[in-house]
Amino acid sequence: MISDTRVLPINRGLASEIVTRLTTAILSGQLGPGERLREEELADALGVSRGPLREAFTQLERQGLVVLHRNRGAYVARLSCEDVDEVYSLRLALEPLAMQRAMQFVTTDQLAELQVIVDRMATYGTGMTEQEAAQDDLMFHDVIYQASKHQRLYECWTNLRPQIHIMLLTRNVANPDFRYYAPRGHTELLDVLKSKDEAHAIAVVQEHLRIAYDRVLSSYPSQKTRD
Amino acid sequence: MISDTRVLPINRGLASEIVTRLTTAILSGQLGPGERLREEELADALGVSRGPLREAFTQLERQGLVVLHRNRGAYVARLSCEDVDEVYSLRLALEPLAMQRAMQFVTTDQLAELQVIVDRMATYGTGMTEQEAAQDDLMFHDVIYQASKHQRLYECWTNLRPQIHIMLLTRNVANPDFRYYAPRGHTELLDVLKSKDEAHAIAVVQEHLRIAYDRVLSSYPSQKTRD
DNA sequence: AACATTACAACTGTTAACAATACACACCAA
DNA sequence: TTGGTGTGTATTGTTAACAGTTGTAATGTT
Numbered sequence: 001m002i003s004d005t006r007v008l009p010i011n012r013g014l015a016s017e018i019v020t021r022l023t024t025a026i027l028s029g030q031l032g033p034g035e036r037l038r039e040e041e042l043a044d045a046l047g048v049s050r051g052p053l054r055e056a057f058t059q060l061e062r063q064g065l066v067v068l069h070r071n072r073g074a075y076v077a078r079l080s081c082e083d084v085d086e087v088y089s090l091r092l093a094l095e096p097l098a099m100q101r102a103m104q105f106v107t108t109d110q111l112a113e114l115q116v117i118v119d120r121m122a123t124y125g126t127g128m129t130e131q132e133a134a135q136d137d138l139m140f141h142d143v144i145y146q147a148s149k150h151q152r153l154y155e156c157w158t159n160l161r162p163q164i165h166i167m168l169l170t171r172n173v174a175n176p177d178f179r180y181y182a183p184r185g186h187t188e189l190l191d192v193l194k195s196k197d198e199a200h201a202i203a204v205v206q207e208h209l210r211i212a213y214d215r216v217l218s219s220y221p222s223q224k225t226r227d
Numbered sequence: 228m229i230s231d232t233r234v235l236p237i238n239r240g241l242a243s244e245i246v247t248r249l250t251t252a253i254l255s256g257q258l259g260p261g262e263r264l265r266e267e268e269l270a271d272a273l274g275v276s277r278g279p280l281r282e283a284f285t286q287l288e289r290q291g292l293v294v295l296h297r298n299r300g301a302y303v304a305r306l307s308c309e310d311v312d313e314v315y316s317l318r319l320a321l322e323p324l325a326m327q328r329a330m331q332f333v334t335t336d337q338l339a340e341l342q343v344i345v346d347r348m349a350t351y352g353t354g355m356t357e358q359e360a361a362q363d364d365l366m367f368h369d370v371i372y373q374a375s376k377h378q379r380l381y382e383c384w385t386n387l388r389p390q391i392h393i394m395l396l397t398r399n400v401a402n403p404d405f406r407y408y409a410p411r412g413h414t415e416l417l418d419v420l421k422s423k424d425e426a427h428a429i430a431v432v433q434e435h436l437r438i439a440y441d442r443v444l445s446s447y448p449s450q451k452t453r454d
Numbered sequence: 455a456a457c458a459t460t461a462c463a464a465c466t467g468t469t470a471a472c473a474a475t476a477c478a479c480a481c482c483a484a
Numbered sequence: 485t486t487g488g489t490g491t492g493t494a495t496t497g498t499t500a501a502c503a504g505t506t507g508t509a510a511t512g513t514t
Contacts, residue, residue: 058282070240072476092324093321152313153316153317160379266464460512461510462510475496483486
């Protein structure tokens, strides 16, 4: 029976397909911050019409990867210091709730999934792409949000995730030492998730995020506002 | 000079206009829970084409007022007990952050605006529509979210607000006594907002929301899942 | 009963043409 | 110079008709 989370990302609809394509392009740097995205040109390049592309644009705007100017076009977002602050302060409000509920609803399968990720993190230091490390980090937290069984909360996380992805990549460039923190930090999170001490779990989550926030912010030389 | 928040709701784009129309229709009960919304039919009725209507549908889905079934159509959402739980647990995570930041950034204009609302609440008991009471309640909290100077947080609130609106209306039917709580509760919120005691303010917000949650939930006879 | 087939209804995607918008730039007046 | 006014142009916003796809349910077969 196929019911694994790994097979889910099969896109429904053309717009979603475009979203993942553009997301990949932005995260990989093929589309740089501030770059203009012209509807007609992009539609031609992707081999789709403007309708689905416009729908993709609005999704990407919700996820903070693209900024839309009415009648002026779409631009790849440029994350400012304030954006980092917003993303992390919001995450700091959301993730304790996720953890609290995940402690209630998490399945053994999900715990195993988390363990796999943590184990892989423990092997960091050997050949490890920043992209892979960032994806592991995001996937760990994604599983927790999934485990929280809270649709609306998961949606919030979905909108934040691509922006956090960018920040993780930015951070890793400036802080190669995260490889040593990642396994320890996430092991601790997994431990408290398995515990029954809700208050302690929330405290650990907050501490974890505050550390991440400090690291990211320290490597952000206060850029200008978005395009 | 016209730069008042009251004149802002001038919609940009046709889709937004459709959203407010449909929102009004749903909140007023003209479109009942579970009712089907056929694209072509509705587009004709509204005098618009399918493009903007589809865009409006996706916005309404984000706001939890409409549920979309791929290739099967759109339906007015039917809020279940679990939905109430999700909305209020999420709000309980968001609003303390809003309050905390609002304490930092709130302007005297915004404080005055809040005072006006609270004063109007104090006159409840005389002729007062449920719709008006609900709007005052929402507007009070809206100002706080605005004052928090946090785009992403405000977006979350924007998506939650219509659902809370529905719940307020549902609640008010079953709990006419809220007219006595509303002025007191919101006066207290305004007081702590003006204070410098962050921890106390957060506690008051949480207490306020828990009371609201209890009242709403008590009048929800556990319906089935959404359409 | 279990499964493949079919028909249908509705949504999804495409296209091309037209309308509306916002910025830029030149122009003019003070 | 400064500030307002008008016009132009590129680009998005909107429409409408058509073609393609999907999921459902009825139908038929084993």
